[in-house]
Amino acid sequence: MSTFLRKIYRNRVGFIGFCLSIIVVVLALTAPILRTHSPTDQSIRDRFGGPSAEFLLGTDNFGRDLFSRILYGYRTSLTVAFASVGFATLVGTLIGLVAAFYGGFIDRALMRLMDILLAFPIILLAIGVLAVLGPSTLNTALAIGIVYTPIFARLARGPALALLTRDFVTAASALGASSWRVVGKHITPNLIAPIMVQVTLSLSTAILVEASLSFLGLGTQPPTPSLGLMLSESRDYMLISPWVSVFSGLAILLASLGFNLLGDGLRDLLDPTLKHI
Amino acid sequence: MTSYIIRRLLDLLIVLFGVSLLVFLMLRFIPGDAVEIMLGANTDISPERVAALRTRLGLDLALHEQYLQWLGGVVRGDFGTSIWTGQPVADEIAARLPVTLELTLLSLAVALIISFPLGILAAQARGSTWDTLVRIVSIVGLTLPSFWVGVLLLYGASIYFPAFPVIGYVPFRDDPLGNLARLSLPCIAVSLPMISGLSRMLRSSLLEVMNADFIRTAKAKGLRARVLLYKHALRNALIPVITIIGVQLGYLLSGVVVIEQVFAIPGLGRLIIGAVNERNYPLVQASILVVTLVFVLVNLAVDLTYAWIDPRVEYT
Numbered sequence: 001m002s003t004f005l006r007k008i009y010r011n012r013v014g015f016i017g018f019c020l021s022i023i024v025v026v027l028a029l030t031a032p033i034l035r036t037h038s039p040t041d042q043s044i045r046d047r048f049g050g051p052s053a054e055f056l057l058g059t060d061n062f063g064r065d066l067f068s069r070i071l072y073g074y075r076t077s078l079t080v081a082f083a084s085v086g087f088a089t090l091v092g093t094l095i096g097l098v099a100a101f102y103g104g105f106i107d108r109a110l111m112r113l114m115d116i117l118l119a120f121p122i123i124l125l126a127i128g129v130l131a132v133l134g135p136s137t138l139n140t141a142l143a144i145g146i147v148y149t150p151i152f153a154r155l156a157r158g159p160a161l162a163l164l165t166r167d168f169v170t171a172a173s174a175l176g177a178s179s180w181r182v183v184g185k186h187i188t189p190n191l192i193a194p195i196m197v198q199v200t201l202s203l204s205t206a207i208l209v210e211a212s213l214s215f216l217g218l219g220t221q222p223p224t225p226s227l228g229l230m231l232s233e234s235r236d237y238m239l240i241s242p243w244v245s246v247f248s249g250l251a252i253l254l255a256s257l258g259f260n261l262l263g264d265g266l267r268d269l270l271d272p273t274l275k276h277i
Numbered sequence: 278m279t280s281y282i283i284r285r286l287l288d289l290l291i292v293l294f295g296v297s298l299l300v301f302l303m304l305r306f307i308p309g310d311a312v313e314i315m316l317g318a319n320t321d322i323s324p325e326r327v328a329a330l331r332t333r334l335g336l337d338l339a340l341h342e343q344y345l346q347w348l349g350g351v352v353r354g355d356f357g358t359s360i361w362t363g364q365p366v367a368d369e370i371a372a373r374l375p376v377t378l379e380l381t382l383l384s385l386a387v388a389l390i391i392s393f394p395l396g397i398l399a400a401q402a403r404g405s406t407w408d409t410l411v412r413i414v415s416i417v418g419l420t421l422p423s424f425w426v427g428v429l430l431l432y433g434a435s436i437y438f439p440a441f442p443v444i445g446y447v448p449f450r451d452d453p454l455g456n457l458a459r460l461s462l463p464c465i466a467v468s469l470p471m472i473s474g475l476s477r478m479l480r481s482s483l484l485e486v487m488n489a490d491f492i493r494t495a496k497a498k499g500l501r502a503r504v505l506l507y508k509h510a511l512r513n514a515l516i517p518v519i520t521i522i523g524v525q526l527g528y529l530l531s532g533v534v535v536i537e538q539v540f541a542i543p544g545l546g547r548l549i550i551g552a553v554n555e556r557n558y559p560l561v562q563a564s565i566l567v568v569t570l571v572f573v574l575v576n577l578a579v580d581l582t583y584a585w586i587d588p589r590v591e592y593t
Binding site for chain 1 (some may be wrong): 288289292293295296299300305306307308416417419420421422425428429431432435436527528529530531534535538539549550553555558561566568569572573
């Protein structure tokens with residue numbers, strides 16, 4: 001772990017991303033401690049307030065404290081991002097491994113299904129899933145998870161196919177290792193580096209997709225604080241008080257930027273061949 | 278090349294079959310009774326109305342018969358009728374599609390026009406302040422939520438240029454200037470991530486080509502820098518850039534769907550969101566199908582262009 005920290009520290013872009021991501025995650029985790037007000041309690045007298053000592057980032061149209069709402073917004077946003085990318089990583093990698101290991105018809109069928117999912121523009125597939133399941137935070141995570149699954153399936157299948165022909169894998173099989181042992185002990189550990197990079201980059205885009213979906217009113221429903229929803233609602237009173245629009249959008253940008261830079265840095269560290277891309 | 282095209286077209290047919298099947302099954306995946314959910318907002322739900330809608334949607338047939346009936350309609354351009362208005366869904370889509378396509382193509386054009394000079398500039402001035410600036414802008418731009426940029430642009434324009442028409446849409450043939458004026462801000466908002474992605478890609482691809490042996494040879498024989506860059510390096514550097522245009526276009530389309538809400542542009546994005554909210558499933562299905570079809574075809578065009586430009590592509 002300490003070597004990782006030293007390496008990421010030397011990579012300027014990666015280090016900035018690392019710090020930003022840590023800050024965002026800590027803000028989300030400690031929201032109940034750091035919050036200065038309740039994120040949902042309304043106080044009509046304080047509405048449309050600018051940043052002040054009492055309300056660090058101002059208040060919205062119901063007089064709710066924006067700083068506390070952004071903290072809780074991060075909770076929603078990161079919950080969806082981690083849940084969806086976690087789902088996609090597990091299911092996608094498993095599909096990729098099964099396809100590579102069994103080959104033949106199973107491989108063709110599974111990868112065809114992945115091609116079909118990839119044929120949809122990202123947001124449309126997510127909208128379609130949400131149209132079926134109905135809007136909610138959990139369904140948003142599931143929708144984004146389904147959208148990202150083919151990416152991980154493809155990512156795992158390619159290297160897994162190459163690894164299966166390598167001598168050390170053949171040797172393991174020859175020594176009587178079971179299929180699951182070969183995949184678990186010999187194939188999967190070699191896939192961790194590219195998967196880690198993809199996980200971090202996917203978290204960055206998942207935060208954006210979640211914000212888009214709740215901005216459209218299809219994701220998290222009020223009164224649960226959600227950054228996309230806050231930005232969407234703030235449009236109605238932008239001319240009176242632009243703070244909510246500015247800060248909620250900035251919050252989305254910082255979270256997404258953090259994970260993107262971290263992913264970039266990780267790619268430089270873990271996969272030197274991809275340095276230029 | 279011909280066999281490659283034929284193989285790609287066959288692939289396309291299989292993918293489109295899968296896409297149509299998934300879109301068709303949407304209605305059947307809904308937890309609960311789709312018909313009752315669709316009529317949910319109505320106060321007078323009589324068993325007769327439910328039964329009538331069920332028959333109209335063909336839900337009383339066997340599943341494969343339903344699919345064949347639906348697909349037969351889709352192929353003939355008949356996507357069914359809207360649950361609420363009773364109008365053919367195809368008519369509503371036909372009215373909205375040109376708006377979305379115009380915004381998408383304009384944004385694509387803007388992205389290409391801006392990202393090329395940026396990418397070349399950054400590659401030429403590698404390591405300079407310009408390079409760093411373009412790098413920072415492109416990294417931030419990639420994660421910039423386009424709907425936020427849209428909201429900020431809208432705010433800025435309404436404060437500083439109150440006379441500038443920012444909301445809504447007028448067709449190009451009615452008022453060309455008004456049309457472009459109204460699409461300019463959404464265009465900027467949507468194209469920013471693509472500008473970032475493309476200029477970054479062009480920069481790294483150009484730097485890679487500039488290190489290649491044939492460039493060194495050309496330099497050694499005393500070729501002028503301009504000819505070297507534009508005639509030799511740029512052409513080769515464009516190849517990887519073209520491959521990511523297809524992927525980028527997916528993000529662009531996603532951006533357009535959301536930005537239509539910000540600027541009240543009556544395109545397919547607004548149509549889809551409205552349809553989801555009022556549970557007008559035939560309209561949701563048809564819109565998703567049409568946009569995905571356009572997306573798949575554009576991606577095919579990009580792939581074929583790539584194969585045509587780069588003779589090294591293996592047609593296997």
